[in-house]
Amino acid sequence: MAxxxxxxxxxxxxxxxxxxxxxxxxxxxxxxxxxxALETTATFNIxxxxxxxxxxxxxxxxxxHPWLVAEAGGELLAFARAAAFRPHDAxxxxxxxxxxxxxxxxxxxxxxxxxxxxxxxxxxxxxHRVLAxxxxxxxxxIAFHERMGMRRAGHIDRIGYKFDRFLGIAVYxxxxxxxxxxxGPILQVDQVADESG
Ligand SMILES: CC(C)(COP(=O)(O)OP(=O)(O)OC[C@H]1O[C@@H](n2cnc3c(N)ncnc32)[C@H](O)[C@@H]1OP(=O)(O)O)[C@@H](O)C(=O)NCCC(=O)NCCS
Numbered sequence: 318m319a320x321x322x323x324x325x326x327x328x329x330x331x332x333x334x335x336x337x338x339x340x341x342x343x344x345x346x347x348x349x350x351x352x353x354a355l356e357t358t359a360t361f362n363i364x365x366x367x368x369x370x371x372x373x374x375x376x377x378x379x380x381x382h383p384w385l386v387a388e389a390g391g392e393l394l395a396f397a398r399a400a401a402f403r404p405h406d407a408x409x410x411x412x413x414x415x416x417x418x419x420x421x422x423x424x425x426x427x428x429x430x431x432x433x434x435x436x437x438x439x440x441x442x443x444x445h446r447v448l449a450x451x452x453x454x455x456x457x458x459i460a461f462h463e464r465m466g467m468r469r470a471g472h473i474d475r476i477g478y479k480f481d482r483f484l485g486i487a488v489y490x491x492x493x494x495x496x497x498x499x500x501g502p503i504l505q506v507d508q509v510a511d512e513s514g
Pocket of ligand 1: 353359360414415416417418419422423424425426427428429430449450451452455456457458460461462464
């Protein structure tokens, strides 16, 4: 009789390390995003992008927009990032965030730890407003963003088309700064990373 390999137990959550992404993480990040693109409506990407492609995006954006990973025992479990919302100057103090956790590691507090660290960094950098655009049918992600204290600002119907149907998005927002203060210059990720925990 053929020997069967028992399913691997996920690492205990206290062994999960949250840190800034490095170049060598992008095979793992691309694998997580490929699964999401091919099998889910969590992302509006339809075609997977390569690790090199994602690494190039990271290289270009990482000075001001943090990319974080969750890792345990050398395995990449999840990542979260902030990205520019829109290119126009007046949006400079706003970012869009997202998180992706490999299916085997979901519902163990990994994304919450990633967002806690991400929001701490973004606050120290001087960003004012965090947005998340969540597919309306993506109930886990809706619950997660609400659990993170984000407020549903509205929704846009039928803005994407994937798997033979139109999809809507919900817009979530969170203020992370005193909006009565005039916004200051945005600091680089490396200038604040040590302070963020
Ligand atoms: C949404 C997602 C990032 C959440 O990651 P996670 O690590 O599983 O979330 P956490 O374990 O940190 O959950 C934190 C809280 O969010 C809520 N939540 C997360 N997943 C949930 C689910 N499937 N159902 C209901 N609530 C959920 C809960 O309130 C949870 O707290 P609790 O476990 O104490 O009840 C994860 O499901 C995922 O990667 N989904 C696929 C990609 C995706 O949709 N990304 C969002 C794109 S914007």
